[in-house]
Amino acid sequence: MERIAEGEYAVMEVLWDEAPLTAADVAARVPEDRGWSLATVKTMLSRLLAKGVLSHEEDGRRYLYRPAIRREDYVAEESGRLIDRMFGGRVPALVAQLAARDKLTPADIAEIEKLLKELKS
Amino acid sequence: MERIAEGEYAVMEVLWDEAPLTAADVAARVPEDRGWSLATVKTMLSRLLAKGVLSHEEDGRRYLYRPAIRREDYVAEESGRLIDRMFGGRVPALVAQLAARDKLTPADIAEIEKLLKELKS
């Protein structure tokens, strides 16, 4: 699966949330703080099409875009990449790191423990 | 903290593992499969210096390079970035994802549970 750049990812998020959409619709839904023009969004859409992670169907003179890959799949791949690179593929090392940095609230801990307990059953 | 590119990260890894080192030493320790020439490694070193994530001291005609940032800090930042982007900042969502993908071995689960238990005490 092709790599998706940071900015492009914002576009994917929009389409994972709702699809199909026209270019204009996507632009309208991209987070404000990006400050992107419609032209920029269109560039992103073309590049994502070229990467094969979006598909489009014609709707008259416009395109309707929709994701061609599943969010879960992409997220899984990226997470795996990070865990491999930074933690030698060891998930516990990641968790230990988060713990050491106080990234885990008591609620997080409880939730994760629950998850793991269910996994074992 | 400046972003470190994927290739550059490989150089940082070498220096986090052992420092200070000369450019030639770094090149010798970079993973084989990168297939980098000495010149490439030197480019990386210059860029990392420019980014302020390495420092160097002169040793006669050569430089000795050493990390200027701590590995844990960088790793923490990158992990946080990914968790924010892909899991809305929710660590349990990441763990759930890993679980759903069978990325957690029974040993991993046990280890994480142990970690969390200690956290609570």
Added chain:
DNA sequence: AGGGATGAATTACACATGTAATCGACAGGG
């Protein structure tokens, strides 16, 4: 002392990415 080896610095070049502007086609309103 001269010549090759070696160091860092400078330059090179293609592809990716962020961020558009412009172009040519065409649809719809007056």
Added chain:
DNA sequence: CCCTGTCGATTACATGTGTAATTCATCCCT
């Protein structure tokens, strides 16, 4: 039927990145 707005496609351009080669100074060996 013509004008204007809108569409995707093409082009633009700066910066980052991968991957070096080249240059210029200097050290060491013979």
